[in-house]
Amino acid sequence: MVDVIIPVYRPDEKLERLIERLKEQTVQPAHIFFMQTLTGTEEDVKVRNLLQTLENAVITPVEKKDFDHGGTRNQGAALSQAEFMLFMTQDAVPVDEFLIEKMLGALEEEAVATAYARQLPTERTGIIEQYTRRFNYPDSSSIKSREDLPHLGIKTYFCSNVCAMYRKRVYEEMGGFVLHTIFNEDMIMAAHIIGAGYKIAYVAEAEVVHAHKYTYRQQFTRNFDLAVSQRQYKEIFDGVKSETEGVRLVKDTMKYLMKNGKWYLIPDLVLQSGFKFLGYRFGKKYKSLPLWLVRRMSMNKSYWRDGK
Numbered sequence: 001m002v003d004v005i006i007p008v009y010r011p012d013e014k015l016e017r018l019i020e021r022l023k024e025q026t027v028q029p030a031h032i033f034f035m036q037t038l039t040g041t042e043e044d045v046k047v048r049n050l051l052q053t054l055e056n057a058v059i060t061p062v063e064k065k066d067f068d069h070g071g072t073r074n075q076g077a078a079l080s081q082a083e084f085m086l087f088m089t090q091d092a093v094p095v096d097e098f099l100i101e102k103m104l105g106a107l108e109e110e111a112v113a114t115a116y117a118r119q120l121p122t123e124r125t126g127i128i129e130q131y132t133r134r135f136n137y138p139d140s141s142s143i144k145s146r147e148d149l150p151h152l153g154i155k156t157y158f159c160s161n162v163c164a165m166y167r168k169r170v171y172e173e174m175g176g177f178v179l180h181t182i183f184n185e186d187m188i189m190a191a192h193i194i195g196a197g198y199k200i201a202y203v204a205e206a207e208v209v210h211a212h213k214y215t216y217r218q219q220f221t222r223n224f225d226l227a228v229s230q231r232q233y234k235e236i237f238d239g240v241k242s243e244t245e246g247v248r249l250v251k252d253t254m255k256y257l258m259k260n261g262k263w264y265l266i267p268d269l270v271l272q273s274g275f276k277f278l279g280y281r282f283g284k285k286y287k288s289l290p291l292w293l294v295r296r297m298s299m300n301k302s303y304w305r306d307g308k
Helices: 013-023 043-051 069-079 099-106 127-136 146-157 168-173 185-195 216-232 243-259 263-284 291-297
Strands: 002-008 032-037 057-062 084-088 112-120 142-144 163-167 199-209
Touching: 002 013, 002 069, 002 099, 013 043, 032 043, 032 069, 043 057, 057 069, 069 084, 069 185, 084 099, 084 168, 099 112, 099 163, 099 199, 112 127, 112 168, 112 185, 127 243, 127 263, 142 146, 146 185, 146 243, 163 168, 185 199, 216 263, 216 291, 243 263, 263 291
Parallel strands: 002 032, 002 084, 032 057, 112 199
Antiparallel strands: 084 163, 112 163, 142 199
């Protein structure tokens, strides 16, 4: 049995498409737990009415001040009695009706505790982001374990709650997702899973459309938050290679652009990479920065409301 858990906050039309695809799945979830963060507007009622079009929907309201990347997902997981839990985001649209079936197939091996899906870009995200998606989500499946740490480095822990299925027994053994983290609750969980001797499957055949076209500023703030999370959990991330993977991505993307006659996009790539690098560097040193500046640099500004 599998349950689906989806945090919802100010969704766009992708949520409606996601719901339609969930209705079509060859393996139907027992429940779909929507954790609806309230906006305090009439939009809350419209969203709730949309969610209720699913017969197996269970809607839990969440006050905006109480939303937490790990905590809200844990709240949804606590409602589930299923053997497997599929966490998704509201903007991840399954490509076909076989998503849940293929994710479950990857968990047939008892040692595999988690499986995550391939994320595909849209045409509107641009060539650079499309290549980045192919770099991070290749077309061949793989299974990662702690034996891969020496050569994969931080990519051993790569996992995304955009669309990831967890064996509930192992999720509970790990204590659930970490609380009050600014970002990265999925990779932190993945590191614990790998450290405990379990495996993580990347399922290239299970596909969702999910991509964002970030501005330079958004690239900076997102990588700032990424580095903050890694600094907060330095016992996990300091012991693995990380920045070399980013350098390889930039080099491979540049080669791809040259090979395909898109050399004129190289300045854009350089600027994107520069803002990512600066955001990451500042995030690593966030403890030495004044709180007002940290708030300015962060994508998740509400995280700092208590002066963390």
